[in-house]
Amino acid sequence: xxxxxxxxxxxxxxxxxxxxxxxxxxxxxxxxxxxxxxxxxxxxxxxxxxxxxxxxxxxxxxxxxxxxxxxxxxxxxxxxxxxxxxxxxxxxxxxxxxxxxxxxxxxxxxxxxxxxxxxxxxxxxxxxxxxx
Amino acid sequence: xxxxxxxxxxxxxxxxxxxxxxxxxxxxxxxxxxxxxxxxxxxxxxxxxxxxxxxxxxxxxxxxxxxxxxxxxxxxxxxxxxxxxxxxxxxxxxxxxxxxxxxxxxxxxxxxxxxxxxxxxxxxxxxxxxxxxxxxxxxxxxxxxxxxxxxxxxxxxxxxxxxxxxxxxxxxxxxxxxxxxxxxxxxxxx
Numbered sequence: 627x628x629x630x631x632x633x634x635x636x637x638x639x640x641x642x643x644x645x646x647x648x649x650x651x652x653x654x655x656x657x658x659x660x661x662x663x664x665x666x667x668x669x670x671x672x673x674x675x676x677x678x679x680x681x682x683x684x685x686x687x688x689x690x691x692x693x694x695x696x697x698x699x700x701x702x703x704x705x706x707x708x709x710x711x712x713x714x715x716x717x718x719x720x721x722x723x724x725x726x727x728x729x730x731x732x733x734x735x736x737x738x739x740x741x742x743x744x745x746x747x748x749x750x751x752x753x754x755x756x757x758x
Numbered sequence: 759x760x761x762x763x764x765x766x767x768x769x770x771x772x773x774x775x776x777x778x779x780x781x782x783x784x785x786x787x788x789x790x791x792x793x794x795x796x797x798x799x800x801x802x803x804x805x806x807x808x809x810x811x812x813x814x815x816x817x818x819x820x821x822x823x824x825x826x827x828x829x830x831x832x833x834x835x836x837x838x839x840x841x842x843x844x845x846x847x848x849x850x851x852x853x854x855x856x857x858x859x860x861x862x863x864x865x866x867x868x869x870x871x872x873x874x875x876x877x878x879x880x881x882x883x884x885x886x887x888x889x890x891x892x893x894x895x896x897x898x899x900x901x902x903x904x905x906x907x908x909x910x911x912x913x914x915x916x917x918x919x920x921x922x923x924x925x926x927x928x929x930x931x932x933x934x935x936x937x938x939x940x941x942x943x944x945x946x947x948x
Contacts, residue, residue, distance in 0.1 A: 698768055705775035712782050719909055722902045729906035733778050740771040747764050
């Protein structure tokens with residue numbers, strides 16, 4: 627459980643960082659409707675994630691344990707790493723700075739939403755055989 | 759039951775991440791096969807019209823000019839294989855004057871949207887325009903904002919505008935030979 631939580635909270639910290647950066651860098655003058663659509667989806671995903679993180683913390687305080695597979699948060703971290711490296715790698719080939727970064731940050735957040743829901747579903751009652 | 763849902767979610771989650779990473783690198787890997795098309799601005803269009811009258815450029819010669827150029831870039835003579843979209847092949851064949859006498863950024867943006875519908879990425883900078891940098895910037899910015907998952911490859915004839923765009927946007931613009939060197943002036947004006 628401890629290992630899972632460490633990776634999970636690292637993932638959460640990265641998401642907060644990514645969101646801060648993507649909000650700062652994503653241009654808002656897109657003339658296409660798709661931009662507005664994605665922005666709305668983005669907000670929903672953000673609020674949903676914040677709500678789930680709060681619920682998870684509350685449940686942890688109430689001594690619930692997590693019975694999830696550690697492979698999910700690790701896969702998420704690897705995924706985020708690939709996306710961030712890819713975005714920085716190709717950033718010098720675009721005119722609008724960090725445009726890929728702003729776009730892929732959303733997809734990373736959707737992945738994080740799945741991880742959050744998984745973590746929530748992995749919450750088990752009681753503290754039977756607490757993880758070493 | 760809960761365990762099943764969890765396993766299902768785990769599979770979906772990891773599958774989703776793998777697919778996104780593959781799509782991302784695939785889109786970058788394919789970036790070289792897209793070519794964007796921009797035509798001359800209004801000033802250049804007038805100039806081109808004037809020149810065309812002087813040189814008696816016909817619709818047919820315009821068409822030959824574009825088709826020869828497409829043939830040139832598709833034969834892998836510039837760095838990397840490039841496929842020109844069917845949409846632009848059609849535009850060049852059916853309405854060569856439309857492409858040749860484009861009316862500035864507005865027309866460029868219309869062409870961009872049309873190309874976007876066909877999922878193609880055409881860009882060809884024609885004319886040695888001093889304002890070419892403005893068109894390149896406006897055009898590419900618009901495309902990048904709409905399709906941030908794609909990379910635009912900028913190819914242009916050597917001109918003051920091309921050099922300006924290089925400096926202004928810090929984006930590498932590949933320089934090709936002047937089209938008149940590829941398709942000789944006699945062929946165009948025939």
